[in-house]
Amino acid sequence: MSSPASTVAFIGLGVMGYPMAKNLLSGLRPEQTLLICDVSTEALDRFKEEAKGQATVKVISNGFEATKAADTVITMLPGSAAVKSVYLDPETGILAGAVAAAESGSPSSKLIMECGTIETDTILAVGTATQEVSSSKLDGTLTFVDAPVSGGPMGAQAGTLTFMVGCPPPLRHCLSGRKSYLKHMGKEKETFLCGDVGAGTAFKVINNYLSAITSLAASEALNIGTKAGLDVKLLTDVINASGGQCWITSNSNPVPGVQENVPSSRGYTGGFRIELCAKVLGMGRDLAKSVGARTVLDGPTLDAFHEAMADERYRGKDARVVYKWLNESQT
Secondary structure: OOOHHHEEEEEOOOOOHHHHHHHHHHHOOOOOEEEEEOOOHHHHHHHHHHOOOOOEEEEOOOHHHHHHHOOEEEEOOOOHHHHHHHHHOOOOOHHHHHHHHHHOOOOOOEEEEEOOOOOHHHHHHHHHHHHHHHHHHOOOOEEEEEOOEEOHHHHHHHOOEEEEEEOOHHHOHHHHOOHHHHHHHEEEEEEEEEEOOOHHHHHHHHHHHHHHHHHHHHHHHHHHHHHOOOOHHHHHHHHHOOOOOOHHHHHOOOOOOOOOOOHHHHOOOOOOEHHHHHHHHHHHHHHHHHHOOOOOOHHHHHHHHHHHHOOOOOOOOEHHHHHHHHHHOOO
């Protein structure tokens, strides 16, 4: 296996993580190694099969093995419970692996990065634990950053994600040598340094708050056009050239057939599930309450999402299925 400096680990091969790891692999040099870890053996086997002819890929069992062998560990985990387990477990966790690597006589500067949209309390807890371990046992050589992404599954597959990075300013030098990893998964010019640990998550939550609300607003507007018998594709063109333009109308139009290769044109599959959209909207509402910011639109939007989610016709679909829910609802 290559040295820790030439090894990167990726934990979490889900809907987002799998294409992210594939794009990361495609950017590695032949002498580098990618370690992969997931609870799904099917995902691991499929990844190894698809990776033939590229850089070395090896399967590991947990975060402990990741930080023992790699100087860079990237995780894309589904929620707080998984993050706490993967990072903080005293036997199998990432922090424990970093300590074990140092004790084995191979100390090095390590960067560990969570890219999922995780509750702020969890991110801050992992950040605090990392800082304590780094200062007390690792001579300050371990850095944790939160780097949630925007762009959804389509952006993950295309390698066009936006990264919002929370990292203590004195430790940002650790990112300089690892940005090449991020540029394989996202747009190099759209990797933003947002502030200290937790700031990346706050940026992402606020972005998702707005995206969730515009998903419903765009769906309402386009449904009015549909019910009025208008040419909705032309209406979309007019909106996108006018003041109503937003990412939803331009890049993930909720009306089937208006845009190709978007979830609405393939049965609202393969996008950002409505359940996840409701979750992150709730996270935005919680953030607003914690900082004393008044909100108005979160409540009605969450009510709409929950009503749609209660119907099996829309459950589990891309969030823009709210257009279909509106269109098929009785006034």
